[in-house]
Amino acid sequence: MTADKADDIVTAAFLVIGDEILSGRTKDKNIGFLADYLTALGIDLSEVRIVPDVQAEIVGAVNALRTKYTYVFTSGGIGPTHDDITAEAVAAAFDVPLNLDPRAVAIMEKHYPPGQFTPARQRMARIPEGADLIENKVSKAPGFRIGNVHVMAGVPAIMQAMMDAVAPTLQTGKKMLSETVAANMPESRIAERLAAIQDAHPETLIGSYPKATDGKFTTQIVIRSRDETILAAAAQDVARAVDDLSG
Amino acid sequence: MTADKADDIVTAAFLVIGDEILSGRTKDKNIGFLADYLTALGIDLSEVRIVPDVQAEIVGAVNALRTKYTYVFTSGGIGPTHDDITAEAVAAAFDVPLNLDPRAVAIMEKHYPPGQFTPARQRMARIPEGADLIENKVSKAPGFRIGNVHVMAGVPAIMQAMMDAVAPTLQTGKKMLSETVAANMPESRIAERLAAIQDAHPETLIGSYPKATDGKFTTQIVIRSRDETILAAAAQDVARAVDDLSG
Known part of the structure; x- marks a missing residue:
């Protein structure tokens, strides 16, 4: 392989986060979608991992994958409930604080009726410091990009809408x-x-x-x-x- | 968690091997099957990885997973063609030779008409030294178990038949x-x-x-x-x- 061909190669890993996939309760629909999507963009999906909602496992996988591939995409664990720990884990992986993000708060405050932007929903506005938001056209609560890691929802309809928001920002390679x-x-x-x-x-x-x-x-x-x-x-x-x- | 409860917990990882899953050409059907199957047995599926048909990637994943979990299951890459490199990679991970196995040869010779046990098919009778065979009721070419790693076919019907052969040999935990x-x-x-x-x-x-x-x-x-x-x-x-x- 010549040097200029190597320049054409953009790689990615996909990290699926969620106990429900590993227990069999939910059958993943995002891996096949992302594989097709990235192939169409000219990005080589090179590895997939599925890990449980356990902070050490998420941190370990994010750090292993983000140093090895051009891009990392994650799905799952960014909702409002106690078992949604992806934002904390990714902040820990990058060793940055996780705080209420004024941009995310502004988007979500506008979306909910007065008084309905509850503490549980505010959990979804916590974004690691230094991250960009990823638009969520379906249910507003944004994903985020920090470094080369793109953190998205697990619900397929939302994950797919977020990929559409992310795609124009990606470097793409020569199509396979x-x-x-x-x-x-x-x-x-x-x-x-x-x-x-x-x-x-x-x-x-x-x-x-x-x-x-x-x-x-x-x-x-x-x-x-x-x-x-x-x-x-x-x-x-x-x-x-x-x-x-x-x- | 008390000590006697920890004894009840048996963990597993699943390693899916194959370029075709990562490119999106083939949609995996084995992850959801194995998640349900292991949950029913009382074994916790704790991690899944999908890697391409690249020896270094397979070796790295096998060695990372087999030291971390009670069991590892793999699917894919044990057929007769040049891109089937799982047996070589697992032998390399365990640092043992890979040779024609007389038990596998005996099973396959009996299965094929005279003269049809071709060199390509003989590839499927190469088994890492020290491994036990896993019966394949569908198409005869066996899988194998070495240490805590169970190497199975990627075709869902064969993989499922191999899991049925493996299941009685597994230690199972208290069911979740x-x-x-x-x-x-x-x-x-x-x-x-x-x-x-x-x-x-x-x-x-x-x-x-x-x-x-x-x-x-x-x-x-x-x-x-x-x-x-x-x-x-x-x-x-x-x-x-x-x-x-x-x-």
């Missing part, structure tokens, strides 16, 4: 392109040919994904590259191999 | 019990009462989960404890608070 070749055979039949094609096209990533349908195995072969010409050449070789081995 | 109270109100309305109830019942975990339906917020409050009596007392307090604040 992909082609998929379907092979009506188990992947073991085409494995040796694929390994040779991967060797011959080192600037592509060739993935082989078996699928079991009614006890019969078929294979989807996905070729990925940031260069259209390189991608097309490798995809053609894969299609030829599938043809050779079919029937 | 839960009750759910539905509150037809945004969680900010009940936040202060919940915080007080959590304080009064320190041996429970009380989670508050907002749900947006057609722009209206409702709240599911989940009370969790390993002790039935403690759980019932806290759940009653939550139900009373919801009643007090309704209407």
Whole structure:
């Protein structure tokens, strides 16, 4: 990989925060969404972690991920209840104070009827010092960005609205392109040919994904590259191999 | 928490391995399955990570997780193609050789017609030294257990069959019990009462989960404890608070 190609690569990690995902009570819908969203932007989602609502676990994960990737996105734990501890944990990870933020207070005071901006709701206006707010078009209580870490809600509709607010601020890389070749055979039949094609096209990533349908195995072969010409050449070789081995 | 209660707690991490999950091409179905499965067994799923098909990332995650939790489960990357590198990576994490395993060879030779146990399929019979096999009732190529790490396939049907083979071998803890109270109100309305109830019942975990339906917020409050009596007392307090604040 040449130096100017490396400049095109922007990486991200996603940290999902919440006991309810780990217990199985709630099935995560944000990982698949963010994976698609970042891929479309030209940002490589490189790691995902799910941790419980435990401060030490959140702090450890935020600090491990923010030093390793261009961006970190988090979801969950920024609501009004006692188990929402993400803002405290992220402030601790950055070693900055967490106080009522006048910008967040102004947004939320305007949103609620007089007298309804209760202490519980004021919890959601506590923002780590030095952070920018992330707009929440759905329910107003903002997320925030501090350093390269973007802290968002766990409710999918709100998380998605926050990503739309964040997206224009992100540096994006050269988009990863992909082609998929379907092979009506188990992947073991085409494995040796694929390994040779991967060797011959080192600037592509060739993935082989078996699928079991009614006890019969078929294979989807996905070729990925940031260069259209390189991608097309490798995809053609894969299609030829599938043809050779079919029937 | 008293010492004998700590003995009842068995923890696990789940490591999902595969570029296709991170790119969004494949939507993971194993996390939610394993979360439910382990909860039902009385094992606490405490962390999940998703990493790409990159040896250093797999090795790093396996070694971080296996020292921290009672059990580690992995899915993905044990098929016959060049991008299936989980067995190599786990062998490297444990610093043991990876060779053709006579037990795995015997199972797979019997399964395939004569001459069909090809070099690609033989890749799937490479097992780290010292590992036990995990039976695969669906497509025969086994998973394996080394130390506290259970290496399974990524295809959901196979992964689930492997978990059924693994389950009887696992130490299980005292089951986490839960009750759910539905509150037809945004969680900010009940936040202060919940915080007080959590304080009064320190041996429970009380989670508050907002749900947006057609722009209206409702709240599911989940009370969790390993002790039935403690759980019932806290759940009653939550139900009373919801009643007090309704209407």
